[in-house]
Amino acid sequence: MTIIKPGRLALQALLLTTAGACAAGTITCVPGPAAASAPSDWIRRIAIDEHSRTVNMDIVRSRTKDTETMGKMRAELLSMEETQSGEPVYVFNAIPSVGTEVTHLFRLFKAGEWRLIGAGVTFMGKVPALRAVEPGLVLDCKRSDLG
Template identity: 60%
Template sequence: MTTRRSRPACLLLALAASCTAASAATIVCTPGPAAGNAPFNAVRRIAIDEFSRTVNLDVVRSKTRETETLGKMRADLVGMDESSGEPVYVFNSIPTSEVETTTLFKLFKAGEWRLTSATLSFVGKVPMLRTADSGTVFNCKRSSLG
């Protein structure tokens, strides 16, 4: 293949990559003002990268009356649907080898952004529901990549 023929191919690949990246977006969410009246929610920040299908969460690891200790949690974006006109994101925490629990999250917009979650434990290979959260209001901002 000559240099002349490979340049157009490289340009087409670069254009295709930039179009793919331009269609993907990130979304960053923090608890909304109504979250202060809601029951305790451990999630303090959510960052979803649609392109890499990863989710990073800042969560409360421990809490005293005066302070909160934050930690990081990674999750996999397992589902994304915009067929209803409003986006719905479904993601689950990545369990470590020593922990046999996982948390499933659903972030959706129904007038306002809401996050619901359920924590599952596995006994043998059977999942058991440990906790379920009815939902917390979040402020979310979307931005395009590229």
């Protein structure tokens, strides 16, 4: 029996639009050259392992005028789908740490170039509420099929 959490249901309703399945592999993405000044520049690297359904992200935890403090964020790969053109679409959510009020939801897809869109969702009781939607971020991604 599968139990669907409210956050997972909200994510799927918000971000899923395709159907299919991708072959197991890995994909690693870094922001493209034009992303240096983007509002979503807190994400520095995304690594998705399709087989284990895990996502690891290198992120900027805090920033001052002179320094940045880097950190790691783990996410769960909720869906890997394939578009009609054969390009994969990944949907994942950050695994919130204790005391975190916002869950980050992401969709990584290829539309000419790799793009990442994200949304912040807070939960009031068990009811999800959209807190923020980030503008799309262009990424340079490399895929490797594990077979």
